[in-house]
Amino acid sequence: MTRTAGRTPLVELSGVSKHYGNVRALEGVSLQVHAGEVTCVLGDNGAGKSTLIKIIAGLHRHDGGTLALDGEATRLSSPREALDRGIATVHQDLAVVPLMPVWRNFFLGSEPRRGVGPFKRMDVDLMRRTTRAELLRMGIDLRDVDQPIGTLSGGERQCVAIARAVYFGAKVLVLDEPTAALGVKQSGVVLKYVAAARDRGLGVVFITHNPHHAYLVGDRFVLLKRGTMTGEHTRDEVALDELTRQMAGGAELDGLRHELRRAQDDEPRRARDAGPRRSAALPPGRG
Template identity: 80%
Template sequence: MTTPHTLGKDAPQPGTPLVALTGVAKSYGNVRALRGVSLEVHAGQITCVLGDNGAGKSTLIKIIAGLHPHDAGTYAVDGEEVRHSSPRQALDRGIATVYQDLAVVPLMPVWRNFFLGSEPTKGRGPLRRLDVAAMRATTREALARMGIDLRDVDQPIGTLSGGERQCVAIARAVHFGAKVLVLDEPTAALGVKQSGMVLKYVAAARDAGLGVVLITHNPHHAYLVGDRFVLLKRGTMSGSHLKEAITLDALTREMAGGSELDELTHELSRTPAVTEPADGADPETRA
């Protein structure tokens, strides 16, 4: 059975990023989805990637997750340059990705989804079968270690809230030995309370020693937990900051467009007011 994640003697030297992208570019035919993007992911830290729709966040996720190879630049894991050709290769190197549309089977219980694709068995030959008791117990223990308190691991995962499902996915990645956890907009479709729950467990994954990549379009959520911020705009980097070097207001302003926002505000303020015709004037003959 796979053991929970621990940082042992094989962990990278202090200061060495778990994942480092330098000048990465990706094109699909004549469309340049990314160009010149760099970021670092360190153990025990959260790197937030911010940008609006079409900024290139999805393409960046696919490169880190091994779904699509990069066209230019370098991609290094633990200081070693790599070129993933499948998500399995990235997963084997400890990079787990939790997508916004969680890959779960709604009618299956929580413990079954927790081990989906990695089920332990007992017995041999024709008597070989799933070790259901071990999966139930391990799921309870893994969730409890992350501080996640579910009523019953036998309940269908489809009955959980969106925030609870995200938390189960995070706990699963930690349990199965991920060193880097990539989260695709985990709070995008959640309310305030559930978003807070998910961010709590994102921080718990960081505190367990993982390097976390949090993809989001919400600077307020990013600033609550982030240590590093990379801003994307139309496939290029528009900024890269450490938390101590930027305020929330500055981060929000930079993501919103900065000077472009000022220009829009100026244009809107100059819009002439619509005036009503003077008393007794004919609306058809007003100037």
């Protein structure tokens, strides 16, 4: 099916399902992540992208199907375990602690220490120097790593998180809509780092609802809709137009166009615009 069929994927999901009580969040989803490749997961709000991430990141356990790391079926019990297995996740909204300095954020949860017994302490010098050097390698020149990370722009924060994952030896990088809240220029910067991580041999899972961003860096594309897979392509077999059309939902789009034209004449538009941004069918726990 794919050009890399002979290799063992870093992460492989086959027929994975997840239920929250009676709500079916994910059903029969399969995907592969290979070293040095970007696997894009495309889907609208409420398609199950967040649930998928949480399973790969070890925040939730899947109910059905298999999750294999390096060909070995497993069930991740905590984010810590996922990290230890080389899966680093950069969450869209919970990537950093805004009030903490950049260097503290960079090493949060994996602080290097020196000294013995009660005098064991963080190696602050090393942490500061490393943060600065690693960000420089990613092309971010931060004069003051002591500034609160909340003072950085959204794109820069994503980049810090990516640089951190790369530094800590991640084999798989999971990015949760890294470009969703960003402008065009900032998105470009983030996509550059996605490509940089890929070129350094990491397997990248890139979650997005923007097919244009996905097509710029992606090698494989998985389309999700209401928790099920509606398509799976490699870069060779699909063109951007086709991806965009499938993503937008083809026939549905025509129906929507028709509906919107009528709506403009019949009633004020803001009645529709005032609705919730995310679908009500969203599983609980997605903040």
